[in-house]
Amino acid sequence: MTTNFSSFKISWYDYVAFATMLLVSASIGVYFGFFKSRYNTTREYLLGGKKMKVVPIALSIALSQFSGIALIGLPADVYIYGATCWLLCLSLVFVVPLMIYVYLPVFYNLELTSTYEYLERRFDSKTKLLVSGFYIICSDITLALIAYGPALVFSTATGIDVQVVSFVVCGICVFYTAIGGLRTVIWTDVFQFVVIFGSLASIFVISLVKLGGFQTIWMKAVDGGRLEIFDFDLNPTKRDSFWIVVIGFTFQLLSLISSDPTSVQKCLALPTFKGAAWSIIYFGLFFALIITFCIFIGLGIHAKYSDCDPFITKQIAKDDQLTPYYVMAFAENFPGVFGLFIAGIFSAAMSTIAAFLNTLSGVIYKDFLSKYFKTNLSLRSTTTVLKLIVTLNGIICMCLVFLIKYIEGRIWVLSMMLSAMQLGPTLGLFTLGMLFPRANSKGAFYGAIGTWIIILSIVVPSQYYKSKNILTYPTKHFSTDGCTNETISFANIIFENVSNTTDSTLPTSEPFFLFRISFYYHCLIGAFTTIFLGLVISYMTKKDKTPVDRSLISPVSHFLLPESEESQYRDVESALGILETNSISKDKN
Incomplete structure (x- = not known):
């Protein structure tokens, strides 16, 4: 018995729903690129002329933190490991205020087009180039994975070659991002958010109808242990618990929001600081909404397969x-629903790809290329260069998608390692610069390198042990009590084979403690290690006393500045008030 999606029929409604999403996304790019306005300046292309609205920005930030892989994987995670990931929403209680009061004031006041410019102003060009270069490498690999995952699902269901689907989707993203800039990315995200919300809502409603209502789904989840989410065990080697998810994801999401250029750039596209702050608040609400819908769909999957597990059979x-598979099984009698679901998956993927492409163009141009031009380019020429960079990165994405087909397993491991190495140290560097005025360039540069070595020495062995099934995590209970006799017989054979081989493959001893730490904690470890090493090295090289501009320090740390520099900023409230007033006056002018 093999995996088979061909038993479900794909109607022409499904193809129309998917094609419509692609067509509308491309049309938005055409509208803003050719009819609405031309982008003749870097500021307009990368920041939308700082005339964007709060809600579209918030929707775009929320959507850019999800990929099609996440929308596919989160419901499955609920079915296999339980709904502990619902606690991700709780981490927003900490992430939103930290972003608004600690990081956002600095970025907004400096008006940067590339987030990593801060590292050069605060430390030196070496630190900026180090972090920017690593970000570019990680982003190109991530782009390929984001494009490949949804394309593989669509290919499996329809039989269309995965490379063809990936190239079409990447090509459309490159097209509307290159010609339209940030404004096209934002408004395409708004449309795609509607598609995603519609697909998740329709699947949720169908699940309620077919599974006997919300109460039935909820009670089955309780009986199956899927809602045992308040595990307060402090053991950091568990896959997930209350503390692991809340604390670990707080740092991971904070890194994505406060130090990742794709999010910060969108906040800076708003005309006032107050608007940028509200966009972060709305982002938290939209982010929690998407997660909640994914959790409910995961509970629906459990309700359907609680007595006949599809993996065992x-x-x-x-x-x-x-x-x-769950959506196709339920949507058979609802033409167009599966197409809407696929459109939702690709909408999430395309939103993330477009955000990366737009941000990469700014990072590559501002941090690397601009210094090599002998004369200043005209505004129109600069915009043309940015468009060419978007196109080039899109081509690289397509090429990497082609390679994933042959080295899929290895590149997934590589992506996880690069992500773990990037998020934590980057958050640590921005935190080090904004909160600790005494930190210097040597501490930042060598602290980041030392952290990357430490993180690499933890993540590589951890992934190795996972690939060899030496490091595994317990799953929730699965049942085959409701399967047919033929399926039960097959399942018994599977169980027998597993039981005969399990004892011989179990390791005689557990891996070292650091290799067993939950992946949720990798970002936290990276951030704190960077800050610690950065402060120690800065203290050891304290003769390097380059004056620090107070605008580079977060308002919450102004009290750490020397009295002469801090006198104008006596408390956090006055600092934020001055910043907001300046932002409003700039907008009026």
């Missing part, structure tokens, strides 16, 4: 096949 073979 070999109806599906991989975790990422579970959600599409």
Whole structure:
């Protein structure tokens, strides 16, 4: 018995829903690129002329933190490990105020087009180039993975070659991002958010109708242990617990919001600081809404397969096949629903790809290329260069997608390692610069390098042990009590084979403690290690006393400045008030 999606029929309604999403996304790019306005300045192309609105920006930031892979994987995670990931919403209680009061005031006041310019102003060009270069490498690999995941699902369901689907989607993203700039990215995200919300809502409603209502789904989740989310065990080697998810994801999401250029750039596109702050608040609400819908769909999957597990019976073979299989099974009598679901997955993927492409153009141009031009380019020429950079990165994405087909397993591991190495140290560097005035360039540069070595020495062995099934995590209970006799017989054979091989493959001893730490904590470890090493090295090289501009220090740390520099900023409230007043006056002028 093998994984088979062909038993479900794909109607022409499904193809129309998917094609419509692609067509509208491209049309938005045409509208803003050719009819609405031309981008003749870097500021307009990268920041939308600082005339964007709060809600579209908030929707775009929320959507850019999800990929099609996340929308596929989160419901499956609920079915396999339980709904502990629902606690991700709780981390927003800490992330939103930290972003508004600690990081956003500095970025907004400096009016940067590339977030990493801060590292050069605060420390030196070496630190900026180090972090920017690593970000570019990680982003190109991430782009390929984001494009490949949804394309693989669509290819499995329809039979269309995965490379063809990936190239079409990447090509459309490159097209509307290159010709339209940030404004096109934002308004395309708004449309795509509607598609995603519509697809998740329709699947949720169908689940309620077919599974006997919300109470039935909820009670089955309780009986199946899927709602045992308040595990207060402090053991950091568990896959997830209350503390692991809340604390770990707080740092991970904070890194994505406060130090990742794709999010910061969108905040800076708003005309006032107050608007930027509200966009972060609305982002938290939209982010929690998407997560909640994914959790409910995961509970619906459990309600349907609670007595006949599709993994044991070999109806599906991989975790990422579970959600599409569930949707196809339920949407058979609802033409167009599966197409809307696929459109939602690709909307999430395209939003993230477009955000990366737009941000990469700014990072590459401002941090690397601009210094090599002998004369200043005209504004129109600069915009043309940015468009060419977007196109080039899109081509690189397409090429990497082609390679994933042959080295899929290895590149997934590589992506996880690069992500773990990037998020934590980057957050640590920005925190070090904004909160600790005494930190210097040597502490930042060598602290980041030392942290990357430490993180690499933790993540590589951890991934190795996972790939060899030496490091595993317990799953929730699965049942085959409701399967047919034929399926039960097959399942018994599977169980027998597993039981005969399990004892011989179990390791005689556990891996070292650091290799067993939950992946949720990798970002936290990276951030704190960077700050610690940065402060120690800065203290050891305290003769390097380059004056620090107070605008580079977060308002919450102005009291750490020498009295002569701090006298104008006596408390956090006055600092934020002055910043907001300046932002409003600039907008009026």
